Amino acid sequence: MKHTISVLVENHPGVLSRVSGLFARRGFNIESLAVGTTAQPDVSCITIVVDDKENVVEQINKQLNKLIDVIKLKDFTPDEIVSRELMLIKVNSTNQTRGEIAELAKIAGAKIADITRNSITLECCDTTDRLENLLDLCRPYGLKEVIRTGTIALEKGNEQLTID
Secondary structure (H helix, E strand, O other): OEEEEEEEEEOOOOHHHHHHHHHHHHOOOOOEEEEEEOOOOOEEEEEEEEEOOOOOHHHHHHHHHHOOOEEEEEEEOHHHEEEEEEEEEEEEOOOOOHHHHHHHHHHHOOEEEEEOOOEEEEEEEEOHHHHHHHHHHHHHHOEEEEEEOOOEEEEOOOOOOOOO
């Protein structure tokens, strides 16, 4: 099962390096990583997605809590969060397929970010599963390029991860 770990850290140089270094030293794999500032400019939130195949999430949480720059962290299962990621897809297109791809984008909730004689670039922000579905639907047209951000997430409901 995938776990999303939101980590509030001090916003200064080297923090991301120390966090990612912890994963490298322990041999933990990061499936997704996104970093951004919070409502407080001196605090950043690192969102890390890991697969708990080997029951390592508890160990990851313990190791992260030992880092000086970590202010607070919370581990979430998929049903506890609202999560999104952004994907840009450059797809081969011709006069014959351009309309089909545009219709596919509309149905999937994607926007056309760029269009040329030989390609269409789609932009879509959604859940990881829905982005995978869009990618699968675009494959038959020929993928030229795909780039994705890491997952970002917020806890569902009224709870929030803040500095107490």
